[in-house]
Amino acid sequence: MIVIGLVACMVMTLNFLGAAYKEASRLPFQDIQGTIIVQKNGNVPETISGVLMSCSLAPIHQDVIGKIGKIEGVNGVSSALSLWVFDIDHFKRVLGVDWQDGYGKSLSSRVIDGSIPKSDGEVLVEKTYAGKNGLNTGAIATISGKQYTISGVVGTAANEVVASDFYLNLQTAQDMAYQSKNLQAVESVDNTDVNIIFINAGQQDLTAITQRVKQTLSGPDTNAGQTPLGQTIGNYNIYTPATFEDQISTVMRLSDKLIWVISLVLFIGACLIIARNTLHIILERRREFGILKAVGFRSRDIQKVISIEAAIQALAGFAVGLLLTALAVFLLAKTTVSIAIPWELSPYPHFLLANPDDANVVQTHFLPIKFEPVYALVIFLAVLLIGLIISLLSTWQISKLKPVEILRNE
Amino acid sequence: MNKIVTVNHLSKTLGDIRVIDNVSFDIEKGEFVAIQGPSGSGKTTLLGLLAGLEKADEGSVVIGGEDIISMTEDQLALFRRSNVGFVFQSFNLIPTLNVLENIGLPLFPEPIQRKVILERAKKAAMDVGLGERLKHYPGQLSGGEQQRVAVARSLINNPKVIFADEPTGNLDSKTGEKIVELLRTLNREKGQTFVLVTHDDKIASESDRIVRLVDGRIVNDH
Numbered sequence: 001m002i003v004i005g006l007v008a009c010m011v012m013t014l015n016f017l018g019a020a021y022k023e024a025s026r027l028p029f030q031d032i033q034g035t036i037i038v039q040k041n042g043n044v045p046e047t048i049s050g051v052l053m054s055c056s057l058a059p060i061h062q063d064v065i066g067k068i069g070k071i072e073g074v075n076g077v078s079s080a081l082s083l084w085v086f087d088i089d090h091f092k093r094v095l096g097v098d099w100q101d102g103y104g105k106s107l108s109s110r111v112i113d114g115s116i117p118k119s120d121g122e123v124l125v126e127k128t129y130a131g132k133n134g135l136n137t138g139a140i141a142t143i144s145g146k147q148y149t150i151s152g153v154v155g156t157a158a159n160e161v162v163a164s165d166f167y168l169n170l171q172t173a174q175d176m177a178y179q180s181k182n183l184q185a186v187e188s189v190d191n192t193d194v195n196i197i198f199i200n201a202g203q204q205d206l207t208a209i210t211q212r213v214k215q216t217l218s219g220p221d222t223n224a225g226q227t228p229l230g231q232t233i234g235n236y237n238i239y240t241p242a243t244f245e246d247q248i249s250t251v252m253r254l255s256d257k258l259i260w261v262i263s264l265v266l267f268i269g270a271c272l273i274i275a276r277n278t279l280h281i282i283l284e285r286r287r288e289f290g291i292l293k294a295v296g297f298r299s300r301d302i303q304k305v306i307s308i309e310a311a312i313q314a315l316a317g318f319a320v321g322l323l324l325t326a327l328a329v330f331l332l333a334k335t336t337v338s339i340a341i342p343w344e345l346s347p348y349p350h351f352l353l354a355n356p357d358d359a360n361v362v363q364t365h366f367l368p369i370k371f372e373p374v375y376a377l378v379i380f381l382a383v384l385l386i387g388l389i390i391s392l393l394s395t396w397q398i399s400k401l402k403p404v405e406i407l408r409n410e
Numbered sequence: 411m412n413k414i415v416t417v418n419h420l421s422k423t424l425g426d427i428r429v430i431d432n433v434s435f436d437i438e439k440g441e442f443v444a445i446q447g448p449s450g451s452g453k454t455t456l457l458g459l460l461a462g463l464e465k466a467d468e469g470s471v472v473i474g475g476e477d478i479i480s481m482t483e484d485q486l487a488l489f490r491r492s493n494v495g496f497v498f499q500s501f502n503l504i505p506t507l508n509v510l511e512n513i514g515l516p517l518f519p520e521p522i523q524r525k526v527i528l529e530r531a532k533k534a535a536m537d538v539g540l541g542e543r544l545k546h547y548p549g550q551l552s553g554g555e556q557q558r559v560a561v562a563r564s565l566i567n568n569p570k571v572i573f574a575d576e577p578t579g580n581l582d583s584k585t586g587e588k589i590v591e592l593l594r595t596l597n598r599e600k601g602q603t604f605v606l607v608t609h610d611d612k613i614a615s616e617s618d619r620i621v622r623l624v625d626g627r628i629v630n631d632h
Contacts, residue, residue: 291502292515294463295563296491298484301519404463 003277004317004386007270008379009324011263016329018259020369024337025241027365028161028345031110032103034078034198035206036213037161037239038068039344042195043186051144051180054082054093054347058235059177059193067216073209074201078103079194081173082162084349085144091352092143095164096173096194103198107154107167113137114152117169122151124167141166144176159361161345162196170194210240237344244339267382271389278390282397289398290406299399306394307387314387318380325371332369339363412439414570414603415460420469422455422626429455431626433469437571440601442594444614447623453607454575456623460605461494461573462486474570491516495564495572497606499579501556503548503563509535510544513562534562538592554585561592565602574606578613590616 029035042058053059060079069077080103081096097104099116107124108116114137117123123143125135130153135141139150143166156163171191177183178191201209217236282289292302339362343350346361415437422430429452437443445453458464460471462478463486470479474493481489490496503512514531518524535544538558548556557577564572574593578586590613596602606613614620622630 287502288504291504293487294490294496294498294502295516296487296489296494296567297519298487300484301487304519404458 001313001317001320003270003273004314004383005320005324007266008318008321008383009328011266011382012321012325012375012379013328013332014259014262015375016325016369016372017332019372019375020332020367021245021337022241023368023370024339024365025244027368028244028339028341028363029241031106031156032078032161032198034103034200035240036199036201036210037345038197038199038213038217039195039237039239041235041237045182045186047182047185048349048351049086050182051094051176052084052086052183053177053187053195054084055344056186057082057195057344059187059189059195060197061190062192064217065194065197068197068199068213071209071212071216073205073212074199076102076200078198078200079170080162080196080198081170081177081194082164082196082347083173083177084347085176087142087144091349092166093164093347094143094166094168094173094176095162096170096176097167098170102200104170107156110155111152112155114150117151117167117172120169120172121148122168123148124152124154125150126163126165126167127153127155128157129165143168144180159341159346159363161341163346163361206240207242210238210242213238237342239342239345243342267386271386274386274390275393278393279397282394286401286406289401290403293401293403293406299395302398303391303395306398307391310387310390310394311384313390314383318383321379321383322376325376329369329371332367335367336364337367339365413437414439414441414474415605416470416472417460418470418472420456420459420471421467422452422459422464423467424455429626430459430466433623433626433628435621435628435631437603437605439570439603440597441603442597442616442618443605443621444617444619445605445607445621445623446609446611446614451623452626453623455626457573457575457605457607460571461496462490463496491519492567493570495567495569497557497560497564497572497574497577499576501548501553501560501580503556503559505548508545508547509540509551509559512548512559513566515563516567530566531562534565535559537565537596538562552585553581554588557581557585557589558592561589561596565596569602571603571605574604576607576609578608578610586610586613 026035040058040060042053042056044056045052065077065079068074078101079098083094083096085092085094097107099105099108111124112127123141125141130136135150137150137152140147141150148168154167174191174193177189177193183189199213289302341361341363343360413436417436418434420430420433421428433456445456447453455464459466462481466479470477476489478486478489504515507515510528510531513534514527517527517530532544535541538561540555540558540562543551543555548559551559577593578589581589593604594616597604608614620630620632621628
C-alpha cells in the first residue's frame with residue numbers, strides 16, 4: 001500500500017511538475033494575448049536623443065504582418081511600436097498600441113483609472129511610473145515636446161513583457177517615429193511600421209506555427225542579429241514559451257517523453273516490488289489458504305478474496321498517493337520560479353542607470369503547479385492494473401497450493 | 411442403517427511407500443468411528459483420502475452416493491464445502507477472523523447473505539457452548555475453546571460426515587475429554603456421523619467402532 005502510495009505520488013508529482021514548468025514558461029506571455037513575439041534587430045543610432053526605437057529594434061513593415069496573419073494556425077496578430085523618448089528633462093518609454101487588436105484589448109482591460117486614449121492628444125500612464133512622477137488622470141505629460149492629456153492609469157507591472165511608461169494610440173506613436181530625424185538617420189521608418197508583433201497561436205500547434213513563422217521570415221533579408229535568449233532568424237528574433245523553458249529549471253529539460261519513461265520505470269519498479277511482496281505474503285499465508293481450501297474454498301474463491309484485498313490495498317494506496325500528492329502540490333505551489341526577460345522584451349536603456357544590471361528584468365512567479373484530475377485518473381487506472389497484477393500473481397500461486405500438504409507441514 | 415461412506419480397494423503411495431494399501435470398509439449414517447494405529451500407519455492419510463483432501467492412486471471413496479476419487483480439485487472443494495466437515499489437531503482457525511466468522515467460513519463463498527451466515531454461525535456456536543465468545547479472536551481463546559470453534563465450523567454446512575484428525579491431540583486430558591463429550595453429544599443428539607483419528611484408547615473406547623490400521627492396511631475393524 002505504501003509502495004503504491006509513494007509511486008503514485010512520485011509519478012503524479014513528476015507529471016504535475018513537468019506541466020507546471022511548461023505553464024511557467026508561458027507566464028511572461030500571459031498578459032499580451034500572444035504566444036509568439038517577433039521583433040527585428042536594427043542599427044544602433046549614433047546619437048542617443050529624441051525618439052528612437054527601443055533596443056535599436058528595426059521597423060517591421062505591414063506586409064510582414066500580413067504574411068504572418070496568413071500562416072495556417074495563427075488565430076490573430078497584434079502589433080505595437082515600442083519607442084524610447086530621450087527628452088531633455090526625462091527619459092520615457094512609450095508604446096504605441098492598436099486598441100482594437102488582441103494586445104490592445106488586453107491592455108484596455110487593465111486600465112485601473114480613467115480610460116484608454118480616445119484621441120491622439122491623450123495617453124495612458126503606467127501606475128508605478130505615474131506614482132513616481134505624480135501623474136494622475138487628467139494631468140498633462142510632455143513627450144517629445146508635445147503635451148498629452150493623461151486619459152487613465154493602467155495597472156501593468158514594471159517587469160512584464162513590453163513594459164512601458166506611456167501607452168498611446170499606435171498611429172500617434174508611428175507619426176512620432178516617422179518624424180524623428182535621429183531615427184530616420186539609421187532606419188527607414190514608414191508611418192505604418194511597428195517593431196513588435198504578437199502572434200496568437202494555440203499552445204498545441206505552437207511548435208509547428210513557430211516553424212512556419214520562421215519559414216515566412218527567413219527571406220533574403222538575412223542581416224543576422226544576436227539575442228541572448230530568443231531564436232534568431234535572419235535579423236528577426238522569435239520568442240516563444242520555449243525561449244524561457246531552459247532557464248526556469250533543469251526539471252524543465254525533461255521532455256514529456258522522458259517524464260513518461262521515468263513514470264514507466266517507477267511503475268515497473270513498483271510492480272516488481274509488489275510482485276515480490278505478494279509472493280512473500282502468499283508464502284506467509286500458506287496455512288490460511290490451506291485452511292480455506294480444506295473447508296471448501298476453490299482457487300477462484302480464494303482469488304476473489306485476494307482480489308478484494310488487492311483492490312482495497314490498491315485503492316488505499318491510491319488514496320495515500322493522492323494525499324501525498326496534494327501535500328506535495330500544496331508545498332510546491334509555495335515555491336517560486338524566476339524568469340529572466342530578454343532585454344528587448346522589457347526594454348530600458350541600461351546606460352541611463354547607475355547600475356546597468358538594473359535593466360535586466362526578472363519575473364518571479366509562484367510555481368503554477370496544479371492538481372490535474374486527468375493525470376490522477378491515469379494513475380488510478382495504473383494502480384488498478386497493479387491490483388490486477390497482484391490478483392493474477394496470487395491466483396497463479398494459490399492454484400499450486402495443496403491443502404493437505406500445507407496443513408501436514410504446518 | 412444407510413451407508414454414508416463406502417471405501418473400496420483404496421490405495422495411496424507416497425514416494426516408495428504404500429501408505430494406504432487396498433483398504434475397503436463402509437461407514438453407516440450416524441456412526442461414531444475411530445481410526446487407530448501406530449505412527450506412520452496411514453491414519454491421517456486415510457482421513458485425508460476420505461475427506462477429499464488427498465487423491466487416491468487406486469480404489470474408490472463414495473460419500474453420500476458420490477464417488478469423490480474422479481473429482482477435480484474444484485469439484486472436491488465444492489464437495490467438501492457441502493458434504494464434509496473437518497476438525498484438525500491444531501484447530502486451524504484464521505487468526506484474523508473472530509469466532510463467528512471462523513465458524514461461518516465454509517459458507518462465505520456461497521451466495522448467502524453475510525447476516526444469514528453469521529446467524530447460522532451463532533447457532534452453531536451455541537450448540538458447542540461458545541455463546542459468550544462470539545466476537546473473540548482465536549488468540550483470545552483457550553485451546554479447548556478454539557477446538558470448539560473448529561467443531562462448530564465443521565457443523566455449519568450440515569455435513570454428511572465430519573472427519574476429525576486427533577481432535578484432542580493439542581489439548582490437556584480434561585479439555586480433550588470435554589471435546590470428545592461434545593462430539594459424542596452431537597453424534598447422539600443430531601445423528602451426526604463422525605470419523606476420527608486418535609491415539610487415545612479412552613476416546614476410541616467410547617466410539618461405536620474402531621478401525622485399526624497397520625502399515626496402511628486394516629488389521630481390525632470392530
